[in-house]
Amino acid sequence: MLIRDFLHGKGIRYSVDLYTPEPAPMPVAGPELGAAVRAMLEDRGVGYHPQHALIGGSPGALKFDGRESVPADLVVTIPRHAPPPIVRAAGVANDAGWAPANPRTLATRDANIFAIGDCAFVPLPGTWKPNTPLVLPKAGVFAHAQALAVAGRIAARINGGRAPEFCGDGFCMLEAGEHLAGLAAGDFYAMPSPRLDLHKVGKTWHLSKVLFERWWLAGPGLRRNDYGAVMSTGAKLYGIDLSL
Secondary structure (H helix, E strand, C coil): CHHHHHHHHCCCCCCCEEECCCCCCCHHHCHHHHHHHHHHHHHCCCEEECCCCEEEEECCEEEECCCCCEECCCCCCCCCCCCCHHHHHCCCCCCCCCEECCCCCCECCCCCCECCHHHEECECCCCCECCECCECCCCHHHHHHHHHHHHHHHHHHHHCCCCCCCCCEEEEEEEEECCEEEEEEEECCCCCCCEEEEEEEEHHHHHHHHHHHHHHHCCCCHHHHHHHHHHHHHHHHCCCCCCC
């Protein structure tokens, strides 16, 4: 949607299509939210093509597994996601190379090693379909909250006191272009399936994303504290769990 907005703003004739190996947008969030995201794409004239696994390409064309080649003038891709070698070297990796972690404590098979962020394989208790387990998405908002939880657990080991747990709450801002964005937020550990709400697309969430990015990039000091205070207040008003 951002690419479509950029081309539209430059007055360039375009046709934008999204190809993904996933069966639906944000599959871990469930069919209702996935349908809402798909509607956002359709409303903006972005073609959506699920279950397209990219296997290669040549000048002017993309090749998908088991499907016909697709012509393309400009291709924007996400590189293959792979775990770092240190996970295997530490002896805590599964067959795919990721580190299975306890959903609450984030401890691996070695009690002295924790896994957070993209290297962690965190199973979710709920599911949308029988015999189809879900895994916590690899997103920065989770890595941030996990880091706080693990730091607290390590501190509790040293100093005593209550060891915090990772609660599984999270959110994702969906940029729609035209300075608009939506927000999906909720409890990924809910049963019998993750419980998320998609907040209406508007300028509020775009501005919130900009503010969040400025908070991340600001060094320690009054400006960062001010950004954090504004975000915390807004999150409380909308009932969103925000860890800073």
